[in-house]
Amino acid sequence: xxxxxxxxxxxxxxxxxxxxxxxxxxxxxxxxxxxxxxxxxxxxxxxxxxxxxxxxxxxxxxxxxxxxxxxxxxxxxxxxxxxxxxxxxxxxxxxxxxxxxxxxxxxxxxxxxxxxxxxxxxxxxxxxxxxxxxxxxxxxxxxxxxxxxxxxxxxxxxxxxxxxxxxxxxxxxxxxxxxxxxxxxxxxxxxxxxxxxxxxxxxxxxxxxxxxxxxxxxxxxxxxxxxxxxxxxxxxxxxxxxxxxxxxxxxxxxxxxxxxxxxxxxxxxxxxxxxxxxxxxxxxxxxxx
Amino acid sequence: xxxxxxxxxxxxxxxxxxxxxxxxxxxxxxxxxxxxxxxxxxxxxxxxxxxxxxxxxxxxxxxxxxxxxxxxxxxxxxxxxxxxxxxxxxxxxxxxxxxxxxxxxxxxxxxxxxxxxxxxxxxxxxxxxxxxxxxxxxxxxxxxxxxxxxxxxxxxxxxxxxxxxxxxxxxxxxxxxxxxxxxxxxxxxxxxxxxxxxxxxxxxxxxxxxxxxxxxxxxxxxxxxxxxxxxxxxxxxxxxxxxxxxxxxxxxxxxxxxxxxxxxxxxxxxxxxxxxxxxxxxxxxxxxx
Numbered sequence: 001x002x003x004x005x006x007x008x009x010x011x012x013x014x015x016x017x018x019x020x021x022x023x024x025x026x027x028x029x030x031x032x033x034x035x036x037x038x039x040x041x042x043x044x045x046x047x048x049x050x051x052x053x054x055x056x057x058x059x060x061x062x063x064x065x066x067x068x069x070x071x072x073x074x075x076x077x078x079x080x081x082x083x084x085x086x087x088x089x090x091x092x093x094x095x096x097x098x099x100x101x102x103x104x105x106x107x108x109x110x111x112x113x114x115x116x117x118x119x120x121x122x123x124x125x126x127x128x129x130x131x132x133x134x135x136x137x138x139x140x141x142x143x144x145x146x147x148x149x150x151x152x153x154x155x156x157x158x159x160x161x162x163x164x165x166x167x168x169x170x171x172x173x174x175x176x177x178x179x180x181x182x183x184x185x186x187x188x189x190x191x192x193x194x195x196x197x198x199x200x201x202x203x204x205x206x207x208x209x210x211x212x213x214x215x216x217x218x219x220x221x222x223x224x225x226x227x228x229x230x231x232x233x234x235x236x237x238x239x240x241x242x243x244x245x246x247x248x249x250x251x252x253x254x255x256x257x258x259x260x261x262x263x264x265x266x267x268x269x270x271x272x273x274x275x276x277x278x279x280x281x282x283x284x285x286x287x288x289x
Numbered sequence: 290x291x292x293x294x295x296x297x298x299x300x301x302x303x304x305x306x307x308x309x310x311x312x313x314x315x316x317x318x319x320x321x322x323x324x325x326x327x328x329x330x331x332x333x334x335x336x337x338x339x340x341x342x343x344x345x346x347x348x349x350x351x352x353x354x355x356x357x358x359x360x361x362x363x364x365x366x367x368x369x370x371x372x373x374x375x376x377x378x379x380x381x382x383x384x385x386x387x388x389x390x391x392x393x394x395x396x397x398x399x400x401x402x403x404x405x406x407x408x409x410x411x412x413x414x415x416x417x418x419x420x421x422x423x424x425x426x427x428x429x430x431x432x433x434x435x436x437x438x439x440x441x442x443x444x445x446x447x448x449x450x451x452x453x454x455x456x457x458x459x460x461x462x463x464x465x466x467x468x469x470x471x472x473x474x475x476x477x478x479x480x481x482x483x484x485x486x487x488x489x490x491x492x493x494x495x496x497x498x499x500x501x502x503x504x505x506x507x508x509x510x511x512x513x514x515x516x517x518x519x520x521x522x523x524x525x526x527x528x529x530x531x532x533x534x535x536x537x538x539x540x541x542x543x544x545x546x547x548x549x550x551x552x553x554x555x556x557x558x559x560x561x562x563x564x565x566x567x568x569x570x571x572x573x574x575x576x577x578x
Contacts, residue, residue, distance in 0.1 A: 031379055082560065084378060085320060089515060090560060092508065093553035100550035214504070218386065225383055258398045265394035271387025275380045276371065 005135045009203055011243050012135075012142035013196050018223045018235035019149050020192035025221075026229030026286050027153065028185050029165035030083070033217045034075055034091040035193055037098030038068050040212025042194025043201035044102060044109055047118045050202075057121035061198045068194035069187045076186035080179050095214055102209040114208025121202050138199055145192055150232055152188070161185055165286075222267050226274055228284020237283050242267065292541045293534060294420045298430040300533020302495075305433050305488035306506050307513035307525035308440065309481040314511075315457035315520055316477040317372075319381045323363055323388040324485050324510070325503025326396070327356045331486035332493035333400050333500075336407060353486050360482025363388065364475050372474075389504065397500040404499040429491040436487055437526055444522055453477065457520055512552055516559045518569025527567060 017039065024032045042064040049060035078090040102109050109115070121128050121137055128137045152158055163171040164178045172178050201207050219242070227238015246263040254262055280286060306328065313321040331352045338348030367384055376384075412423040422430075444450035455463045456473055464470045489498070510525070513532050517524025532552065539551045559566065 031382070078557075078560070085382075086560065086564070088320070088382065089511065089556060093557050096508075096553045097550045100547065104544075104546050104550075218390070261394040261398045261402075265391045265398075268387045268390030268392070268394065271390065272367070272384050273387075275376070275384035275387065279376065279380050 002131055005131050007243065007247060008135050009131075009138045009199075011239060012138040013200050013203070014220075014223060014239040014243055015142045015236060016145045016196035016199070017193055017220050018227065018239045019146055019232075020189040020196070021220055021224045022229055022235040023149065023153075023161075023185055023189045023192075025224055026231070026234065026284065027158065027161040027165055028079075028182065029286075030079055031088050031221075032075065032091050032189075033088060033214070033221060034094040034098065035189075035220050036212045036214065036216035037095045037102075038072070038190040038193045039197040039200070039216070039220075040102055040207075040209065041071060041098065042068050042197025043207050043212070044115070044197075045194070046198030047115050047201045047207055048108070050119055051115060051117070057119075057198075057202060058123070061195060064194045064198045065191040068190040068197075072186040072190035073183075075190075076183045079182050079186065092214075095217055099209060099213055102212060109209070112209060114206060115201075116206050118201050118205045118207065120205070134203055138203065141195065141199060145195060146232075146236075149188075149192070153232070157181070157184070219267065222271055224281075226270050226281055228281025228286075230280070230284050230286025234281050234284035238281065241282070242270075291420055292537050294422065295426070296534035296537030297530065298422070298426050298533070299537060300530035301430050301433040301437070302488050302492050303506075303509055303513060303533050304437055304526040304529035305484045305491075307510040307517070307529040308437065308522065309483075309485035309488070310507065310510035311514040311517070311519075311522060311525040312453075312477050312481040312484070314514055315522070316453065316460075317368065317456075317474055318378055319368055320378070320385060320511070321363075321481065322382070322385040322504070322507055323367075323392070324360075324481065325389050325507040326392040327359055327482050327485045327503075328489045328506050329393060329498070329500050329503035330359070330396055331356050331489040332405070332407065332498040333396060335490060335493070336400075336405060339407075349490060352490065353483060356482040356486030356489075357479045358482075360478045360485075361475050364478040368478075369471065369474070389507075393500055393503060400500065402500060404497050406497040407494050423495070425491075425495040429495050432491055433488065436484065440484070441523065441526075449473075449476070454522075457522075509552065512556045514566075515556060516566055518566025520570060521566070521568035524566055524568035 021032065021035055024030050045064040045067045046060040049055045049063050074094050075091050079087055082090055103111060120134065128134050160171065160176055160181050164181055168178050223238040223242045224235050226241055227236065228234030245266065249263060274281060310321055310324055313319055334352035334355045335348045338351050339345060367388055368381060371381055371384060412425050414421050414423050415427060444453060452468060452473055456470060460470055509532060513529035514525045517528030535555065536548050536552060539548050
């Protein structure tokens, strides 16, 4: 039972991640590979605020959201100028620099040793210390994040994003401020993924930089690509598939030594198959162009 | 001086990989991440051959052959069919990433995740006017300089070299002239594989190898290509040498942990200040999508 709850928490975290990434990929049309860096920034800022300042969970998450939102300028300002391959490279650079900072800024982040003893979230004195309570908490948070995103995407702002993705020049010629829209989309996506990061930090109560590498970004990207982009259910399906698939593999008799390798191999194969036979993902509507 | 030479040799080896990347990138526009598999796989083939007792020369030939065949397979089985369906660059990138992820795991499953070495014990050194170089460094530097020179002459002097340059300039025009660009693309991939494998073997003799070193190399090659200027074949070579020297200086003056961050900062600087690179032709970045 605890195992299922644990999976559910991971699913909740990755639901937030894929929703936010979909905002950029499916609605912004930008292949962002720096998402794990923002996930890590969220996790680290929240954890440090709780550990060093003794803040509660909510102010800490608030701070993480603000910091990630501001740092999102590092990818959103280049996105004004670059699209396609060039944007991929810029976000790769951001990912790499972000990871180096987490790894090398030892005074603040404790470097490769990571941060331990991150407290569980508490609200009005009630601490979510059992796994059931954490599951409930994570699910409610994920639900709220998804609801906010859905409402935003249904609004005129969501339509502006779609218009920008399909033809930026046309949107601009109709008097829409596409640069502002990009800025806001990145800010929102990075803030959301910071929420996911702080959830992760409080749940596992230990974080180190290796959880926020390029590989993690690629995993997030695969979820969105496999699930599909451009609508609400695509990323949800993607997170569900890529979270449950490796767990199903546990029931097949694979030696432990190669289990991680086999899992990654399947991710890779899924990406190739998707690219060839279903570029819009399992249940997406938008083909990456 | 010592550091400069270390950097120069590292840069020359990197230039081979960079040229392998640039060949495919200039010729086909594909972001060739799967190149990393060739880089990671070739030394393992050589190791297998040496352990089987067939001798070094046969081993080297077999591993280069493996690289060429694998590289052609990429085009024939992966990118060719995608190109026929006029897939976007993002789809090519995703497919290439997927191939990389799954094949690297195959290598890791067959040969294990550990770092291996091709030679035993400490390498002999040689003192050249105050600069101490190991034999494998000397071999790497000399062999890669020779290969690079041979490639550049071949590109300038032969008919197929001219076709390569035409392909990277305007593939549609070339095919209108009656050249078979599908076959030419396979040749491009084959040559890219050959150069990459040569670099991988030389590097493996010097510093050892493991299955996961490929992606990092490809990223460096990509940075070298961009700062050298896309569309140019001399560019990536100069870019890679610059990068090698910069990286060894960073290791000496700061720390090895800042290598990646500095590399990508250089990339970002180039993207903003000189997006066409050192030898590229100026043009609107958005127009080159």
